[in-house]
C-alpha cells in the first residue's frame with residue numbers, strides 16, 4: 073500500500089470538505105473492497121476519508137411506504153434488521169448471502185452500491201426494486217444510477233447517504249454462486265408490484281447489473297416460472313470468462329430467474 | 344503518523360503508527376502478538392481473524408487507525424492462564440482439529456464468536472456455513488467441525504464466551 077493519510081470526519085459536511093481539500097482522496101467505508109485494491113497497489117489515493125461512523129449514514133427505518141437503509145449499515149445488520157425482514161425479506165436474505173460472516177460484519181451497503189461490482193448483490197435489489205439512491209447532493213433513481221462496470225452516476229466527491237426502497241412489492245432473489253469466490257455467477261432479483269414487475273440481473277452481464285425487460289413483460293402477463301420458459305437474454309451481452317462461457321451464463325440467467333419467481337418472499341442461494 | 348489507542352486482550356495500548364498500518368501488522372509487529380497469522384493478505388483465508396468490538400474481523404483488512412478506541416481479542420487473549428486452554432482450544436486438541444496449525448488461530452476466533460452467538464443450539468450445517476470465510480488446506484474440515492460442536496456442548500464452556 074502506498075503512503076496515505078487517514079482522516080475520520082465527525083459529520084457529512086466535514087467529510088465532503090476534507091474531500092475537497094485533498095489532492096487525490098478516496099472515501100472508505102468497510103474497506104472490504106478498497107483495502108485489497110490498495111494493498112495490490114491498484115489505486116494510490118493520498119487521503120482516505122472514513123465514512124463508516126458518520127451519524128448521517130446510520131440507521132434502518134420505515135418512512136411511510138419506504139424502507140430507508142443508511143449507507144453505513146453493514147450487511148450483517150441489514151440481514152438481521154426486523155424492519156428489513158418484515159418489509160423486504162428477500163433483501164434481508166440477499167444481505168445475509170454476501171461473502172462470509174467476517175465480510176458481512178464490515179462491508180456496507182453504501183460501499184457496495186458505490187462500487188457497482190458486476191458480480192455484487194445489492195445492485196440487483198436496488199435496480200430490481202427501482203430504489204432511490206440518496207446522496208449528500210441529490211436523489212438518483214436506480215434506473216439512472218447504474219452505468220456499467222464499476223460505473224455509477226455519482227460525481228467526484230459525492231457520498232451515498234442512504235438507499236430508499238419501496239415496500240409495496242413482493243420480492244424474490246435467487247443466486248448461483250461461484251463456489252470459490254462466492255460471488256454471483258448469475259443472480260436475479262424479481263419485484264412484483266401491483267401494476268408491474270421488475271427483474272434485475274447481476275453477476276452475468278458484461279455491462280454490470282441490468283434489467284431484463286422481456287422477462288418483466290412476460291411476468292406482468294403471467295406471473296409464473298413457466299412464463300420465462302421460452303425467454304433468454306442475449307448471449308453477446310453475457311460475461312465470458314474462465315468461470316463460465318457466455319452461453320453458460322445465458323442459460324444460467326433463465327434458470328435462476330425461474331428459481332427467483334418460484335421462491336418469492338425469500339432469497340435462495342446455490343451452491 | 345497517527346496516534347491510536349486500543350484495548351488488546353484487556354490491556355490498553357497507545358502507539359503512534361503509520362496511517363496505512365493494518366490491524367494485523369500492528370498486532371504482530373508493534374505488539375509482538377504473532378498468534379494472529381497472515382495466510383493470504385487478500386481477505387480470503389481468515390487466518391487473521393480477531394474479534395473487534397464483539398464481531399469477527401479479518402484483521403488484514405482494516406486500518407488500525409480506523410479502530411481507535413476499539414477492544415480487540417486475539418488468540419493470545421483466550422486462555423485463562425499459562426497452563427489452561429480455553430475450551431475451544433482444548434476441543435481442537437482433543438478432536439485433532441488442526442494439522443499444520445496455520446489456520447487455527449482464525450478458526451478458533453471464528454468458533455468462539457459462533458458459539459457466543461448460537462450457544463449450545465449450534466448445529467453442523469450452521470458451523471459449516473459459518474466457516475465459509477476460513478480456509479484450511481490440511482484437515483478437510485471434518486475435525487474442525489467436530490471440535491467446534493463439541494466445544495459448543497461443553498458445559499464447562501458456559502460463560503467463557
Ligand SMILES: Cc1cc2nc3c(=O)[nH]c(=O)nc-3n(C[C@H](O)[C@H](O)[C@H](O)COP(=O)(O)OP(=O)(O)OC[C@H]3O[C@@H](n4cnc5c(N)ncnc54)[C@H](O)[C@@H]3O)c2cc1C
Pocket residue numbers: 098099100101102103104105106107123143144169170171172175178179180181182183184185186187191192193194230231232233253254255256386387
Ligand atoms: C472475501 C470477500 C467476499 C465478498 N463477497 C461478496 C459477495 O458475495 N457479494 C457482494 O455483493 N459483495 C461481496 N464482497 C464485497 C463486499 O460486500 C464489500 O464490502 C462491498 O462491496 C464494499 O463495501 P465496503 O463498505 O467494504 O466499501 P469500501 O471497500 O470501503 O469502498 C468501496 C468503494 O466505494 C466507495 N465508497 C464507500 N462508501 C461510499 C459512500 N457511502 N459513498 C460514496 N462512495 C463510497 C469507496 O471510495 C470505494 O471506491 C466480498 C468481499 C470480500 C473481501
Ligand code: FES
Pocket residue numbers: 380381382383384385386387388389390391392401402403404
Ligand atoms: S490473511 Fe487476512 S484473510 Fe487471509
Ligand code: FES
Pocket residue numbers: 440441442443444445446447478479480481482
Ligand atoms: S491445519 Fe493446516 S491450514 Fe488448517
